[in-house]
Amino acid sequence: MFTEFSSKKGKMMRIKLFVVAVILVLLPGAFAQPAGKPACDRACLEKYVDRYMDAMLAHDPNLALFARECKFTENGVRLPLGNEGLWFAMSGKGAYKFYIPDIETQQIAFIGTAREGGAAPGAKPAEGTIVAIALRLKIVNNLITEVEQLVIRPETSLTGGGSSSGFPPTGVSVEKMGSPHKIFAEVIPEAERPSREELVKTANYYFTGLQRNDGKGYYPFTDDCDRFENGMQTTNQSRKDPTTGQVTKGMGCKEQFEKGLKGVVSRVRDRRFVAVDRERGIVFAFGFFDHEQINWTWQLAELFKIEKGNIRRIEAVFHRCPYGMNSGWSTYEQGISDQIQSIR
Numbered sequence: 001m002f003t004e005f006s007s008k009k010g011k012m013m014r015i016k017l018f019v020v021a022v023i024l025v026l027l028p029g030a031f032a033q034p035a036g037k038p039a040c041d042r043a044c045l046e047k048y049v050d051r052y053m054d055a056m057l058a059h060d061p062n063l064a065l066f067a068r069e070c071k072f073t074e075n076g077v078r079l080p081l082g083n084e085g086l087w088f089a090m091s092g093k094g095a096y097k098f099y100i101p102d103i104e105t106q107q108i109a110f111i112g113t114a115r116e117g118g119a120a121p122g123a124k125p126a127e128g129t130i131v132a133i134a135l136r137l138k139i140v141n142n143l144i145t146e147v148e149q150l151v152i153r154p155e156t157s158l159t160g161g162g163s164s165s166g167f168p169p170t171g172v173s174v175e176k177m178g179s180p181h182k183i184f185a186e187v188i189p190e191a192e193r194p195s196r197e198e199l200v201k202t203a204n205y206y207f208t209g210l211q212r213n214d215g216k217g218y219y220p221f222t223d224d225c226d227r228f229e230n231g232m233q234t235t236n237q238s239r240k241d242p243t244t245g246q247v248t249k250g251m252g253c254k255e256q257f258e259k260g261l262k263g264v265v266s267r268v269r270d271r272r273f274v275a276v277d278r279e280r281g282i283v284f285a286f287g288f289f290d291h292e293q294i295n296w297t298w299q300l301a302e303l304f305k306i307e308k309g310n311i312r313r314i315e316a317v318f319h320r321c322p323y324g325m326n327s328g329w330s331t332y333e334q335g336i337s338d339q340i341q342s343i344r
Contacts, residue, residue, distance in 0.1 A: 040142075041103060049108055066144050070145055071145070111134050177231055206311060221310055227316075237250040270336075272329065282306070
């Protein structure tokens with residue numbers, strides 16, 4: 001009798017365990033996204049940037065948009081979200097908008113313009129100063145969980161003096177570009193799209209080629225490659241000698257690497273590739289260019305349009321920061337390294 005009872009009890013236990021196992025296997029599928037459908041597509045990710053800019057303009061870090069523990073950095077420094085940095089004094093949105101959605105990682109990068117504070121010298125009181133902004137947002141469960149931004153402001157002194165660099169303010173130059181070049185909107189046929197890793201590898205050749213460049217590296221550029229830095233074209237710019245009238249043809253991307261950019265940058269570090277738009281072949285990265293001989297570091301955001309394994313167009317915004325600065329998202333070892341960091 002006891003043996004028969006134990007046998008039935010054991011059988012019932014095995015059935016219960018089997019049912020539990022089946023439920024555990026099937027349960028995730030009941031809540032999963034439909035096959036092939038991302039949690040947030042291109043338009044959805046772009047809308048998060050628009051909502052973020054609206055929230056910053058309104059100085060309102062609402063929990064309907066942001067995770068409670070959302071991490072925020074501006075120019076490599078971690079700050080409280082909502083009342084410091086550009087959040088404190090943003091007074092308007094600019095016209096230039098360049099979105100780089102990464103559907104695979106549910107992140108989006110952005111380069112654009114905004115207005116900050118009261119007024120630039122000579123401007124109407126309500127206009128404020130035009131600044132350039134480079135941005136990364138991470139979206140999890142419909143909320144922004146990470147915000148990383150660079151704000152490129154005009155060089156000014158504490159007494160309000162203007163820039164002494166001789167170049168127009170970055171925000172003004174970027175704003176004058178109007179909109180991203182039509183090349184960036186060209187769609188790569190789905191069957192020909194490289195993987196995220198392949199696109200990152202190609203973009204990284206730019207950084208590797210520039211670091212301690214001797215003119216003999218591997219430079220995968222198209223013949224019509226162009227580069228814009230802080231809103232200004234820095235390749236294929238012909239120059240006319242005011243005395244002789246002789247015109248010197250400007251160098252393209254590859255020729256500059258082979259002849260004109262030798263030994264300029266001593267280290268390209270903290271190479272954080274944060275957004276890849278596979279549909280359009282665009283890679284966006286944050287990083288630092290160190291110039292050890294003059295104790296100088298550029299903190300930058302740079303994007304690359306890649307076609308068939310070659311870089312066709314490059315755009316960057318950057319500013320000077322303390323030599324050896326960290327991004328605020330990397331360990332010391334990562335921040336000093338020149339290796340690829342693929343951020344997901």
